[in-house]
């Protein structure tokens with residue numbers, strides 16, 4: 118992806134290297150429940166929240182010693198550019214296509230664990246969006262995981278992940294996220310919410326493509342990522358079998374389908390995953 122000439126977003130909160138502290142289970146009961154739901158809906162493992170000690174710091178963390186500054190700065194520049202492009206895209210698309218006023222979201226960069234309006238989370242939960250503070254949360258360690266564990270390398274695969282979380286922000290602005298949360302735990306609604314976020318990521322990809330930002334292989338990178346993080350793939354990877362009733366994100370096939378739908382049309386109205 119061509120991103121170096123893209124304006125940097127002003128909405129990056131760099132909290133890397135700050136200690137998130139120990140998880141205060143007693144203090145934030147409700148927040149933790151809300152965050153657990155949010156994480157569950159984003160394919161993470163909410164049981165990570167109940168750990169009272171921080172996760173081992175040597176796992177995948179892009180920290181330590183000599184290689185950090187260059188690599189970390191590159192990642193920081195990259196996400197700054199992607200966020201800048203996402204803002205440019207939705208500033209234009211959202212009012213045009215849905216008559217909803219656009220408001221920017223912040224991206225919080227963290228290492229290890231982080232405190233959000235939804236409670237505490239550890240890097241093990243993966244990237245997530247907290248509707249309570251309208252912020253995206255990302256530990257760069259996930260980029261390594263995407264490459265090594267999900268076998269979805271490439272900058273456009275990483276961009277897709279951020280665009281998916283930004284899709285949740287758009288759902289927060291349109292009000293659909295609130296409706297789904299009010300409905301309580303419901304896998305079908307959760308799948309619809311996730312597939313719509315994938316479709317919105319595709320709508321953004323259409324915008325970036327029109328700007329000539331996509332390079333050969335980029336679409337394949339995003340499709341590989343969308344497929345790799347499908348519930349059936351994750352469950353196969355972690356449990357060795359697939360349990361359709363417990364799907365919360367949709368299958369690999371569905372996720373790829375909706376990303377492609379958004380990308381081909383560039384139209385939010387093609388993202389009607391709620392019947």
Ligand SMILES: [Zn+2]
Nearest residue numbers: 158159311314
């Ligand atoms: Zn999600």
